[in-house]
Amino acid sequence: MIQTDIIIIGAGPVGLFTVFEAGLLKLRCHLIDSLPQPGGQCSEIYPKKPIYDIPGFPSILAGDLIDNLMEQINPFQPGFTLGESAVTIDKTEDEQFIVTTNKGTTHKAPVIMIAGGLGVFEPRKPPIENLAQFEDKGIEYIIKDPQMYQDKHVVIAGGGDSALDWAIYLADNNIATEISLVHRRSSFRGHLDSVQRVMDLADIGKIKLITEAEVIGVRGFEKLEHVVIKHKTEGEIIKETDHLIPLFGLKPALGPIASWGLDIAKNAIQVDILDYSTNIPGIYAIGDVNTYENKLKLILCGFHEGTLAVQSAFARIHPEKKNVLKYTTVNGVNGF
Numbered sequence: 001m002i003q004t005d006i007i008i009i010g011a012g013p014v015g016l017f018t019v020f021e022a023g024l025l026k027l028r029c030h031l032i033d034s035l036p037q038p039g040g041q042c043s044e045i046y047p048k049k050p051i052y053d054i055p056g057f058p059s060i061l062a063g064d065l066i067d068n069l070m071e072q073i074n075p076f077q078p079g080f081t082l083g084e085s086a087v088t089i090d091k092t093e094d095e096q097f098i099v100t101t102n103k104g105t106t107h108k109a110p111v112i113m114i115a116g117g118l119g120v121f122e123p124r125k126p127p128i129e130n131l132a133q134f135e136d137k138g139i140e141y142i143i144k145d146p147q148m149y150q151d152k153h154v155v156i157a158g159g160g161d162s163a164l165d166w167a168i169y170l171a172d173n174n175i176a177t178e179i180s181l182v183h184r185r186s187s188f189r190g191h192l193d194s195v196q197r198v199m200d201l202a203d204i205g206k207i208k209l210i211t212e213a214e215v216i217g218v219r220g221f222e223k224l225e226h227v228v229i230k231h232k233t234e235g236e237i238i239k240e241t242d243h244l245i246p247l248f249g250l251k252p253a254l255g256p257i258a259s260w261g262l263d264i265a266k267n268a269i270q271v272d273i274l275d276y277s278t279n280i281p282g283i284y285a286i287g288d289v290n291t292y293e294n295k296l297k298l299i300l301c302g303f304h305e306g307t308l309a310v311q312s313a314f315a316r317i318h319p320e321k322k323n324v325l326k327y328t329t330v331n332g333v334n335g336f
Ligand SMILES: Cc1cc2nc3c(=O)[nH]c(=O)nc-3n(C[C@H](O)[C@H](O)[C@H](O)COP(=O)(O)OP(=O)(O)OC[C@H]3O[C@@H](n4cnc5c(N)ncnc54)[C@H](O)[C@@H]3O)c2cc1C
Pocket: 009, 010, 011, 012, 013, 014, 015, 032, 033, 034, 035, 039, 040, 041, 042, 045, 046, 050, 051, 052, 053, 084, 085, 086, 087, 115, 116, 117, 118, 119, 120, 121, 255, 256, 257, 286, 287, 288, 289, 297, 298, 299, 300, 302
C-alpha cells in the first residue's frame, strides 16, 4: 500500500504543477496515470506544438512544458503509478481514502485531487471478436516496457506515428527478433521522416511491411500464438507471433471517474469554486476534469485551481496548524 498526503489522479500539466504547490506546504503527493508517461494531453496529443498562453513563456512546446514541470517538482520527490487507471475509491474508518488501480495497486491518503482531464485515454481496438482473451497475454495497446519484446516476434498494427515510431525503435535497438508492420493502406499517415526510416529498415529486412492488409483474427491457447491477416491480393495469411500491438490511437472517456459518487454535469465534475472541492469532503477536482460557471479549459486556469485546492487540503490534513503564505523568493524551494 502506497501511503501519501495527496493522491493525484491524472499526471497531466495540472496534476504535475499541483505537486509543486503541495510541496511548498510540505505535503507529499503520489500521481496515478493510465498513460505510461506523465504530461496528459500535452504529451499524448500535441508534444511538438507550441503553446503561447503560459505566463512568462511567449512560446513553449507542450512537451518542453512537461519536461520543465517535471524538473520543477523534482525537489518534492513525487511518486508515480504510471500505465494504470484508478478504478475505485474507498473510504476508510480513519477518514482516509484508498484508491485502487486496474492492476490492483493500492494507494492511501487523506486527500484525493482528481486531475483527470478528459478522462482515461482508452485505446481504439480493432474489431476482432476474441481480442479480450489475449489482452496482457500477448496483446498490448500501450508499450510500457520495450524490453518485454526482447527476442520475440512482434506484429504492430497501424499506420500513424505511434505505429511507425515503435516499429523503428524496436528495429533500431535490435529488441525484437522479427517486427512486422501491418497497415490497411499502401501509404502511411505519419511524419515523412518516420515513413522514410521505416522504408529503409524494410529494405534491409529489419521490418517486414505488410500493407493493404488488416489483422482480422487472433489465435492461441493460454497466450497469443498466431494472428490472421487479411491481405488485399494474397488473401488470408496466418502469422506466428508472440505479440500483437494494435496502435490505432487513444480516445478519452470519463471512465471510472463517473462511478465514484461525484456530482457530474456536462461530462465533468462539479466543484465549489471556493477551493475546487467536490461533493465528497476530501476529494477535489482540478483542471479540465471539473466544471463550474465560466469554466475555461486552459492550463493556466488548472494551475490556479490546483494552487487553491492544496491550501484547502492543508487545512484538512493539519487542522491544528496555521498556514501562512510564503513567497518562494523569500523562502526558496525546500524539497523533501
Ligand atoms: C491540440 C490541443 C491544443 C491545446 N492548446 C492549448 C493551449 O494553447 N493553451 C492551453 O492552456 N491549453 C491548451 N489545450 C488544452 C490543455 O491541453 C488542457 O487544458 C490541459 O491538458 C488540461 O490539463 P489536465 O492536467 O487537467 O488534464 P490532461 O492533460 O487531460 O491530463 C489528465 C490525465 O489524467 C489521466 N486520467 C484520467 N482519468 C484517469 C484515471 N481514472 N486513472 C488514471 N489516470 C487518469 C489521463 O490519462 C491524463 O493523462 C490544448 C489541447 C489540445 C488537445
